[in-house]
Amino acid sequence: MSEGPLAGVKVIELTLWMLGPLAGAMLGDLGADVVKIENPRRPDSGRNLVSNAGFDMTLEDGRSLMFEAMNRNKRGMALDLSTAAGKAVLLELVRDADVVLENFRPGALDRLGVGYERLKEVNPKLIYASASGHGFEGPDAGRPALDPVGQARSGLMWTHGGPQDGPNWHSLALADSMGANMLAYGVVAALAARDRTGVGEKVEVSHMMGSIWLSYWAVAASMLQGIAEWPRFDRHDAANPLFNQYRCGDGEWIFIACVNVERDFPSVCRALDLPGLLDDPRFAIAEGRFAERRALIAELQKRFEEEPRSVWLQRLSTEPDLIFDPVQHIRDLPNDPAVIANGYLTEYEHPTLGRKLLPSHPVAFRNHPAKIERPAPELGEHTSEVLKERLGYDDERIAQMMIDGVIA
Numbered sequence: 001m002s003e004g005p006l007a008g009v010k011v012i013e014l015t016l017w018m019l020g021p022l023a024g025a026m027l028g029d030l031g032a033d034v035v036k037i038e039n040p041r042r043p044d045s046g047r048n049l050v051s052n053a054g055f056d057m058t059l060e061d062g063r064s065l066m067f068e069a070m071n072r073n074k075r076g077m078a079l080d081l082s083t084a085a086g087k088a089v090l091l092e093l094v095r096d097a098d099v100v101l102e103n104f105r106p107g108a109l110d111r112l113g114v115g116y117e118r119l120k121e122v123n124p125k126l127i128y129a130s131a132s133g134h135g136f137e138g139p140d141a142g143r144p145a146l147d148p149v150g151q152a153r154s155g156l157m158w159t160h161g162g163p164q165d166g167p168n169w170h171s172l173a174l175a176d177s178m179g180a181n182m183l184a185y186g187v188v189a190a191l192a193a194r195d196r197t198g199v200g201e202k203v204e205v206s207h208m209m210g211s212i213w214l215s216y217w218a219v220a221a222s223m224l225q226g227i228a229e230w231p232r233f234d235r236h237d238a239a240n241p242l243f244n245q246y247r248c249g250d251g252e253w254i255f256i257a258c259v260n261v262e263r264d265f266p267s268v269c270r271a272l273d274l275p276g277l278l279d280d281p282r283f284a285i286a287e288g289r290f291a292e293r294r295a296l297i298a299e300l301q302k303r304f305e306e307e308p309r310s311v312w313l314q315r316l317s318t319e320p321d322l323i324f325d326p327v328q329h330i331r332d333l334p335n336d337p338a339v340i341a342n343g344y345l346t347e348y349e350h351p352t353l354g355r356k357l358l359p360s361h362p363v364a365f366r367n368h369p370a371k372i373e374r375p376a377p378e379l380g381e382h383t384s385e386v387l388k389e390r391l392g393y394d395d396e397r398i399a400q401m402m403i404d405g406v407i408a
Contacts, residue, residue, distance in 0.1 A: 004031020005368045009191065011099040012037060012090070013074065014081075016044040018147070018173055019131045019207065020103030021070035022180035027099070027187060028073025029361040029370040035386055036071060036377065037090070040078040040408035043379050046070060053171040061352040068350075068376045072358065076377025077386050078408035081112050085406040090114055092391050094122050099187055103131035105144050116202055127190045129203040131183050136204050150175025150207025156215050159230045179210035241289065241296045242268060245327060250308035253327035254316075261286065267319035272303050272312075348372045380408040 009032040013024040021036075021044065028034040038044050046067040049057050057065040080086040091114070094100065100119060102109055109115040116128045130136070133145020134153070148169050151157050156174065157167035186203035194200060212219055218230035238244040242258040242265065258264035269277050277283055277299060282292040289296055304312060309326060316324050326332075333339050334357060346360045361370035387393040387407070401407045 003368055004029070004370050005365055006188075006191075007031035007368070009033070009099065010097045011035065011101060012093055012097050014100065014102040014104065014109065016103065017046050018066065018070055018176035019179040019183065019210075020101055021046060021067075022177065023129070023131075023183035023187070024074060024101050025070055025072050026180065026184040026361065027101075029372065030188075031368070031370070032099070034074040035077050035093070035382070036074045037077045037079050037081075038379060039082075040080055040380060040405070043078070044071075047379070055171075059353060063352075063376075069358065071376035072348075072372055073374055074377055075374075075382035075386060076380060077383045078380030079383070080406055081114060083404075083406050085401065085404065087112070087114055089387070089391070089406070091119075091122050093386075094119050094126065096390075097123065097126065098191065099127045099129060101129050101183070101187070103183075106130075106132050106136060106142050120200060120202075123200070125194060125198065125200045127187055127194065127201050127203060129183055129187050129190070129205075131179055131205050131207075133207045135206045135208060145207055147173040147176040147207060150179065150209075150211040153208050154211035154215060155218070156211040159215055159218050159232070161232055163232045163234050165232070174214055175207040175211045178214045179205050179207055182210055182213065236297060237294060238297060239290060239293065241293050241300060244297060244300075246301055246304040248307065248309040248312055249305050250310075252309040254304065254309060254312055255325055255327050256316075257323040257325075259323075260321075261289065264319075264322060265289070267322055268300075268316075271315045271319050271322065272300070273315075274299070274303055346372045348375070350375050383407050 006027060009027070011024065011027050011032045011034040013020065013034055013036040015021045015024060015036070024034050024036065036044075044067065047064050049064050049066045051057055052066070059065055059068060079089055081090060107115075110117070116130070119128060120126055132141065133143060133149045134140035151169055151174060152167070154175075157169055160170065161168040182205045183203065186205060190201035190203050215230070221227050221230065235244050240259070240261060242256055242261050245253055245255045247253050256268070258268065265283075266278060269275060277296070281288070283289050283296055313324075313326060316322050328336065334345060336344075339345055342364070343360055345357045347355055347357050350356050358372060360372070363370065384395075384398050387398055387401075398407070
């Protein structure tokens with residue numbers, strides 16, 4: 001039995017791809033009992049994703065990377081909701097459930113007869129959490145969507161990349177990821193409100209709003225200052241050369257993030273052994289450093305290229321007030337001392353892949369820790385278990401449902 005913050009919370013998950021499944025995984029990390037329901041013949045499309053932006057998404061045992069990554073800490077149930085018997089089972093499960101998660105095209109579950117209005121009749125205290133592409137109101141509410149819709153429609157694609165780039169779709173699916181965080185956050189808030197009021201809730205998030213929120217600073221700047229576009233970063237023309245990234249002699253990179261330039265400029269010059277810059281009249285005052293920023297950046301870049309990154313990390317560390325860090329690759333994370341000390345990656349046992357690492361839950365709880373307790377389920381892996389445990393079905397009834405094609 002989990003001891004996480006959401007231990008005892010029962011979640012029914014009707015999701016596919018990434019936004020909904022990742023939200024369910026986050027709730028599972030926190031100890032909720034998440035039962036993922038899939039159609040036996042048309043399961044979550046993420047199970048079959050083999051490529052993303054040209055990247056091979058299959059694992060060594062043939063499973064989909066997306067499905068394995070997004071569906072940890074769940075039990076899997078194969079149930080055909082297009083059948084009367086399948087719908088009846090779902091309604092029985094919902095009677096004592098706390099949460100239903102879904103991210104189907106708006107209206108899809110209503111047409112099946114298991115949408116919000118029907119489920120809240122069965123369980124008025126239910127938290128029904130939905131995700132869509134554009135929101136649930138307005139002319140675009142019923143349109144299908146995937147991650148790029150949120151990134152494109154929100155303006156997010158114009159906030160990263162270089163000044164000369166066109167719009168950039170981030171292939172890490174930022175709209176999905178942020179939407180998942182918002183969906184899980186909404187569920188937790190709704191559970192807190194229900195504990196206080198005894199009233200259920202319908203929680204709604206979207207790819208579009210998730211991307212707007214991810215771009216909060218840029219959107220706020222546009223609304224408050226009237227600027228047309230968020231300025232895209234150009235390291236060769238950084239307004240503050242001490243808030244910039246530099247390539248070192250071994251091809252690795254460092255990011256310096258000093259905002260107190262009057263204090264930190266001498267420290268940087270000492271660490272880099274560049275006393276001449278302090279005497280250079282171009283850089284003596286803040287106005288000069290800004291006006292001649294391209295020249296100063298070039299001087300700093302030239303110096304960084306003279307030694308490997310390890311040297312500069314040690315040299316910069318001799319100045320205690322400087323803010324800097326290596327620009328790492330994801331492959332560096334397992335050996336990063338901060339990652340190790342804080343448990344930012346969790347090792348767990350996969351039934352066919354062996355010992356593997358995954359990102360830990362992003363929030364640490366000292367007294368009720370979040371955990372990875374099980375890998376993504378096989379299709380229908382826990383169907384019988386859930387029917388017996390939750391609904392008291394016997395083997396004969398379960399076998400007949402399998403023969404009838406209601407479960408798998």
